Amino acid sequence: xxxxxxxxxxxxxxxxxxxxxxxxxxxxxxxxxxxxxxxxxxxxxxxxxxxxxxxxxxxxxxxxxxxxxxxxxxxxxxxxxxxxxxxxxxxxxxxxxxxxxxxxxxxxxxxxxxxxxxxxxxxxxxxxxxxxxxxxxxxxxxxxxxxxxxxxxxxxxxxxxxxxxxxxxxxxxxxxxxxxxxxxxxxxxxxxxxxxxxxxxxxxxxxxxxxxxxxxxxxxxxxxxxxxxxxxxxxxxxxxxxxxxxxxxxxxxxxxxxxxxxxxxxxxxxxxxxxxxxxxxxxxxxxxxxxxxxxxxxxxxxxxxxxxxxxxxxxxxxxxxx
Numbered sequence: 610x611x612x613x614x615x616x617x618x619x620x621x622x623x624x625x626x627x628x629x630x631x632x633x634x635x636x637x638x639x640x641x642x643x644x645x646x647x648x649x650x651x652x653x654x655x656x657x658x659x660x661x662x663x664x665x666x667x668x669x670x671x672x673x674x675x676x677x678x679x680x681x682x683x684x685x686x687x688x689x690x691x692x693x694x695x696x697x698x699x700x701x702x703x704x705x706x707x708x709x710x711x712x713x714x715x716x717x718x719x720x721x722x723x724x725x726x727x728x729x730x731x732x733x734x735x736x737x738x739x740x741x742x743x744x745x746x747x748x749x750x751x752x753x754x755x756x757x758x759x760x761x762x763x764x765x766x767x768x769x770x771x772x773x774x775x776x777x778x779x780x781x782x783x784x785x786x787x788x789x790x791x792x793x794x795x796x797x798x799x800x801x802x803x804x805x806x807x808x809x810x811x812x813x814x815x816x817x818x819x820x821x822x823x824x825x826x827x828x829x830x831x832x833x834x835x836x837x838x839x840x841x842x843x844x845x846x847x848x849x850x851x852x853x854x855x856x857x858x859x860x861x862x863x864x865x866x867x868x869x870x871x872x873x874x875x876x877x878x879x880x881x882x883x884x885x886x887x888x889x890x891x892x893x894x895x896x897x898x899x900x901x902x903x904x905x906x907x908x909x910x911x912x913x914x915x916x917x918x919x920x921x922x923x924x925x926x927x928x929x930x931x
Contacts, residue, residue, distance in 0.1 A: 733788035834874035841867035
């Protein structure tokens, strides 16, 4: 945040005196949208502590990633075995055990062919997954100011200044996955075998090392505000399980915070024009009214939880082609 606080006033000074032109003028639709976003007031803080919310969000992501890894468990196991055996082959070449190295590579090629035969469309196998959190602590008004300054900087050609602002417009968990490029691995193995047969062991070793280091990296960016909204909805549903003792004011406050987080995610550009945002906002409004009128809410909560989970999974967990 320190970096942003220093940048934004500078950008404000640079562009506040710029004359308006056709390039910098915004459409009436965009202005209307911004006015609506700017008028959204951040609700009061619910009883749920920030530490608990953060813990729940992290567990949410881990649960989704565990599902993916469980589904790919056998592929991951096979990939790790191939990598270990390839590293072992490099060691055999170093020791001058060429015949053993050739046999090992033949085994690896066979394993790869079996995997490809089982799933001809398989091109990459997941090897490793790690997560990084980038969280912007800001309200809607701050986000609005930052986006306006980034847009002005872009319009006037100050691309690096815009880039620095946009780099801070992120509230997300980044999931990085490394994959073994199965489609190209067999060719590398075969080339290494050919080079060994020609007595060019150093070149064969280079090919194998290159194959080991050639992993495909993908990134998935999961917006934290959407995850927070999901946790607020779950907490509200939990309170309403006992309608007689339920604190309806706290339930409505949790739902207000869920709605605010979804608006914040949209303002940050995560699926900005996705129709699910409006559907979720409408569902929250219906649910709040049902709570106020002391109507049955279980079905509505179940439906809302399913909607936001489907939205999350579709938009942010199913982007990697395998």
